[in-house]
Amino acid sequence: MNNGILYGPAVSRDRVISRFPKCYIPEACLQFKDQFHVQVKYACQERQTRNVGLKMSKVVMVGDLYVGKTCLINRFCKNVFDRDYKATIGVDFEIERFEIAGTPYNLQIWDTAGQEKFKCIASAYYRGAEAIIIAFDLADIRTLEHTKQWLEDALKENEQGLSTIFLVGSKKDLLSQAEYERTEADAIKIATEMQAEYWAVSSKTGENVREFFFRVAALTFEASLLKELEKKDFRSARIGEGSTIRMDKTTAESSGNGTNSNTSCC
Ligand SMILES: Nc1nc2c(ncn2[C@@H]2O[C@H](COP(=O)(O)OP(=O)(O)OP(=O)(O)O)[C@@H](O)[C@H]2O)c(=O)[nH]1
Numbered sequence: 001m002n003n004g005i006l007y008g009p010a011v012s013r014d015r016v017i018s019r020f021p022k023c024y025i026p027e028a029c030l031q032f033k034d035q036f037h038v039q040v041k042y043a044c045q046e047r048q049t050r051n052v053g054l055k056m057s058k059v060v061m062v063g064d065l066y067v068g069k070t071c072l073i074n075r076f077c078k079n080v081f082d083r084d085y086k087a088t089i090g091v092d093f094e095i096e097r098f099e100i101a102g103t104p105y106n107l108q109i110w111d112t113a114g115q116e117k118f119k120c121i122a123s124a125y126y127r128g129a130e131a132i133i134i135a136f137d138l139a140d141i142r143t144l145e146h147t148k149q150w151l152e153d154a155l156k157e158n159e160q161g162l163s164t165i166f167l168v169g170s171k172k173d174l175l176s177q178a179e180y181e182r183t184e185a186d187a188i189k190i191a192t193e194m195q196a197e198y199w200a201v202s203s204k205t206g207e208n209v210r211e212f213f214f215r216v217a218a219l220t221f222e223a224s225l226l227k228e229l230e231k232k233d234f235r236s237a238r239i240g241e242g243s244t245i246r247m248d249k250t251t252a253e254s255s256g257n258g259t260n261s262n263t264s265c266c
Helices: 003-007 038-049 069-078 116-124 141-145 147-157 177-194 209-254 258-265
Strands: 055-062 091-100 103-112 131-137 164-170 197-200
Touching (some): 038 103, 055 209, 069 103, 069 209, 103 209, 131 147, 141 147, 141 177, 164 209, 197 209
16 A cells, blocks of 8 residues: 555654653653653554554644744754744744654644734634643743743633643853853743743754754654543443443343333433
């Protein structure tokens, strides 16, 4: 069979994730392990043998205007950096193809506008997102203070769907080590309160950009697959319940106790 039809063109080699990528710092890390969850590994093997197609997740990036959201996405997806600021109008998105634990996986990365006047448009796009990236500018502490509000707004639209939260500080290249360390301490505090994983990146130099998105892809993929398995288990359990009811009824009827079938059925 032609897997190309099912999966699309082959994933480039530098988008293949076979081991669980590491977090940035242990103080604000969502998962310490270096292996995929055993159930996820098993499910991936099963998908391969049954030729189950592509998996897909939506991730939304939010944060104040000018913090560097578009540059971060463009550095990862296109390996470019633009010094000129062009405000995002409404929303935009990129699709990045991965192969994770042998499973083809598309990550839809949504770039939203930071400007206040576009907030109502962007909020409609939170729906269906499985993860959120809240970006702030490491060189502008006010943008870190606003991240909690961004999370609150996103949760209003998507209370149940969001399984993974990332707090990412951009423009790391603009700070000295001492300045960076001061901001990092505040960022870790906020990340802990938000139950988010913290990263610091520079789209200009490319520092940590690839590592960050690999982590986003792996954590989102795993959470999404585990959720899918949980739903499947729940459905199987319900089918199991149904068959018990049918059996009870049949047993009652075949035992000639048809008049009492209501009791066994309900
Ligand atoms: N030095 C430095 N500048 C950056 C970095 N990332 C972004 N910038 C600059 O910051 C400005 C804003 O970047 P954008 O990516 O357009 O910001 P945005 O968050 O998408 O802005 P909105 O679309 O208005 O929400 C641009 O002039 C970028 O060149 C970085 O890592 N280092």
